[in-house]
Amino acid sequence: MEYRYTGIILNKRDVGETDRIYTIYTLEGGKIRSLAKGVRKPQAKLAASLENITLADITIIRTRGLGKITGSIIENNFTSLKRDCDALLETFAGLNIFEKLVDFESSDKKVFLLLKEYLEVVNECSLSENIEKHIIIRLGFIVKLLDALGYTIEVDNCVSCGKKLAQDFLCFSSQQGGAICQHCANGNDSCVLSVRTNTIKMLRLFLKNKIQSLTKIKATREDCDSVCLVVDDFLRWTL
Numbered sequence: 528m529e530y531r532y533t534g535i536i537l538n539k540r541d542v543g544e545t546d547r548i549y550t551i552y553t554l555e556g557g558k559i560r561s562l563a564k565g566v567r568k569p570q571a572k573l574a575a576s577l578e579n580i581t582l583a584d585i586t587i588i589r590t591r592g593l594g595k596i597t598g599s600i601i602e603n604n605f606t607s608l609k610r611d612c613d614a615l616l617e618t619f620a621g622l623n624i625f626e627k628l629v630d631f632e633s634s635d636k637k638v639f640l641l642l643k644e645y646l647e648v649v650n651e652c653s654l655s656e657n658i659e660k661h662i663i664i665r666l667g668f669i670v671k672l673l674d675a676l677g678y679t680i681e682v683d684n685c686v687s688c689g690k691k692l693a694q695d696f697l698c699f700s701s702q703q704g705g706a707i708c709q710h711c712a713n714g715n716d717s718c719v720l721s722v723r724t725n726t727i728k729m730l731r732l733f734l735k736n737k738i739q740s741l742t743k744i745k746a747t748r749e750d751c752d753s754v755c756l757v758v759d760d761f762l763r764w765t766l
């Protein structure tokens with residue numbers, strides 16, 4: 528059977544003499560793996576259209592197992608991103624978490640469009656924006672992805688008692704799934720992080736806006752580091 532996919536190449540791994548197994552996030556089938564035969568031979572044309580971080584129309588012939596990639600037509604190569612080393616490192620970090628969070632063969636149009644938008648936005652910002660901007664976009668992407676997958680971070684009310692959060696003193700409990708008030712934090716001595724007010728504000732902005740709008744957020748390196756700490760901690764509880 529021949530299948531056509533719109534997919535984004537996440538990863539590749541050499542196998543055998545000249546073959547590769549690709550991990551692709553597709554609109555039609557979610558995360559899939561497939562084999563491309565002879566793709567490491569010098570004259571192989573298919574390799575160029577199957578580079579990591581490429582949006583392509585991909586043809587796969589499969590009856591069972593991994594199947595075989597027989598064609599790929601590039602839709603977006605994200606060229607600026609690939610010429611910006613710092614942005615590329617940030618993006619690989621984002622894609623690495625993405626790959627761990629999404630299951631195989633569980634298609635989700637919202638997740639596909641989020642991934643596509645993320646790559647389009649980082650591509651637009653590459654070669655012009657500072658590294659903080661790329662960190663913000665990556666963190667925003669992860670928080671929005673977690674939300675789309677059902678792991679929403681609670682940042683409006685205390686995740687423990689449900690009361691509205693005060694502005695001056697904020698804590699975060701990944702174990703409970705979000706921000707907690709001073710009263711609940713006092714009775715919960717382990718696994719609670721003290722966080723800056725700006726951290727919770729940024730998490731709210733991530734959840735309420737499209738990735739494109741996150742490029743307008745102005746944040747210091749300290750704010751980025753603080754959000755990074757919270758997101759990494761939350762991921763440890765989730766993954």
Ligand SMILES: [Zn+2]
Nearest residue numbers: 685688708711
């Ligand atoms: Zn509370």
